[in-house]
Amino acid sequence: MELVKRLTPESLGALPVDVAFPGYDRKQLLAGIVHLGIGAFVRAHLAAVNEAAILQTGDLRFGIVGVSMRSTETRDALAPQSGLYSLALRDVSAQGERRERLQVIGHLIEVMVAPENPGAVVERIAHEHTRIVSLTVTEKGYCHDPASGALLLTHADIVHDLAHAGSPRSAIGMLVRGLDRRRQDGKGPLALMSLDNLPSNGKLLRALVLEFAGLVDAGLRAWIEAGCSFPNSMVDRIVPRTTAADIDGISSRLGLRDAWPVVAEPYLEWAVEDRFVAERPRWDLAGARFVASAEAFERLKLRMVNATHSALAYLAASAGVATADAAMAMPFMREFLQRLVDEEIAPSLGHMPGVDLKAFGQQMLVRFSNPALAHKTQQIAMDGSQKLPQRLLGTVRERLAQGLPIRLLALAVAGWVRYLDGADEAGRPYAIQDPLAQQLAQAVADPVLVVHSRGAQHHRVAALLSFAPVFGDLGQSPSFVDAVSVWAELLKQRGVVATLAMTRAEHRPV
Ligand code: CS2
Secondary structure (H helix, E strand, O other), rough: OOOOOOOOHHHHHOOOOOOOOOOOOHHHHHOOOEEOOOOOHHOOOHHHHHHHHHHHOOOOOEEEEEEEOOHHHHHHHHHHOOOOOOEEEEEEEOOOOOOEEEEEOEEEEEEEHHOOHHHHHHHHOOOOOOOEEEEEOOHHOOOOOOOOOEOOOOHHHHHHHHHHOOOOOOOOHHHHHHHHHHHHOOHHHHHHEEEOOOHHHHHHHHHHHHHOOOOOEEHHHHHHHHHHOOOOOOOOOOOOOHHHHHHHHHHHHHOOEEOOOOOEEOOOOEEEOOOOOOOOOHHHHOOOOOEOOHHHHHHHHHEEEEEEHHHHHHHHHOOOOOHHHHOOOOOOOOHHHHHHHHHHHHHHOOOOOOOOOHHHHHHHHHHOOOOOOEEHHHHHHHHHHHHHHHHHHHHHHHHOOOOOOHHHHHHHHHHHHHHHEEEEOOOOOOOOOOHEEEEEEEEHHHHOOOOOOOOHHHHHHHHHHHOOOHOOOOOOOOHHHHHHHHHHHHHHHHHHHHHHOOOOOOOOOO
16 A cells, blocks of 8 residues: 655654654754765765764754755655655674664755755855765765876866856865855855765865865965865765665555665764864764774775675676675675685785774675675676775785785776676676766777787776776786786686686686
């Protein structure tokens, strides 16, 4: 039966007793946080911690105004619910029983759709209640060169935003125009907090914002540089895209229709630098760690969790395996990932005080195996050009410089090369979702890039690995190119499972 009654402030009293809900006075909330990129991840991460902090402290100054950078979907779903939505944390008990903990999140005050009224977003950033602007706009949303980190001055949105002060499209443009307005209005500076999976995300955001601001007005740049803070942070929670089945299942448990809930694993980590120039919530009471420097945590997370996640996704998607838990059950996959971490990734991280790398690695593989999430390998595989540098290639570069083996890392990279073929082992085609998809296809097709005598496949791989926006100068390393080529050839000829089997010590093609 279709549930007609919607999740709204008025219907909260009808929720089942085992569903937590906002017990504070929502009408008193102030919009202390403006969040750019109000997708599933932030609704399951920052908002979960922020809600717990509000419940514990009763401080209502840090409600969130969310901004969708492109689509109207989230706003259209949540506006009739006054911003209320549910968060479902799912896993499986030791006895193999599926569990789901449900909670209604109450402090999302409003969702704005930036392209409908970019000026309103600028005003919101400049509003006197705003203390923090946070971002989850994904790697490509920074309009930067993934290999070098530089602002892409030729990016269409950046070109547009430099020319049109009143209608920014990019996150960087929006931030700078909002800060400009604050400065003109005599309002104070803000903390700008990236929550994206990028190395030194705060430092990167700062460099991009300052570069853009410098092109607008040197005084503005100096004002931002002197007053605003850009805390680095490491965020960790697996949040698959919400499906129609999730919406139906969660709604029926609520007894109310929730048009856009979010689903996540129970695990959550957040290490964030305590550098907030205009106050901040007590997130430390609710699962976050305020640290002096988050860079080591980010490095750990990107190089362990995200690197292996990407390796799993490219290999599994190429084999036609749809979800991460199914991928973990493929023959030799777990063993390969374990070895990748133990032999090539963890040793390069060095000693981290208070972190047991072995236990961290094992826990991560258990998280990937969570069958209650059904996390799509194609979702993780998206935007590889933006992800590979910080997930895999930094470790490759460091190990090569030290003369250490990279054979397992090379297989992870070869997984991406194989994935870019655009069809799985059964010949089923899939779309490559990547902002550089076209350029990558061109790089492979371009015969003048690399001249090589070792056959078409080696040639193709060498051409791809010389694509500088992703690989920088790594494509000039014969040990890297040769290792990736051998694995790519094997993946093509023998398939994923047979190739994974060859990573075991007794078979060493690389
Ligand atoms: C994933 C991440 O989609 C991806 O690229 O690797 O979103 C991953 O699930 C999170 O970073 C985990 O914290």
